[in-house]
Amino acid sequence: MTDVSRIIAGAILLTIVTIQFGGYFMTKIVRGQVPMTDFQKSFARAGHAHAGVLVILSLVALLYVDQTGLSGFWLWIARLAIPTAAILMSGGFFASSAGKDRTQPNQFLWILWLGAASLAVGVLTLGIGLITA
Secondary structure (H helix, E strand, C coil), rough: CCCHHHHHHHHHCCCCCHHHHHHHHHHHHHHCCCCCCCHHHHHHHHHHHHHHHHHHHHHHHHHHCCCCCCHHHHHHHHHHHHHHHHHHHHHHHHHHHHCCCCCCCCCCCHHHHHHHHHHHHHHHHHHHHHHHH
């Protein structure tokens, strides 16, 4: 693993503490200590789950990035697009469900879709980079 990938992996590991805090917050939600609509509870669950899964995927992807023949711009896309997707997708779920008594996503739903695009670009770049290496 290159030094750059190692440092990025370390930074990603540090974000797990925020996901742990989110898990604690989820326990408050399910106990009824945080007033939310069913829609908001669903989006909170989805945001928390996407954060956890995509952070793990980010770490696994970093193990493969340095095995590709990618360089320059495409190497950085392969390294950073998946962790960026973790931030954007989970943030999109939370931001688009924010507000009192909300039952539908607000105008911030675009953040979720930007994250989905980042995920697609990241996994396609990494996959193609591995196949063509």
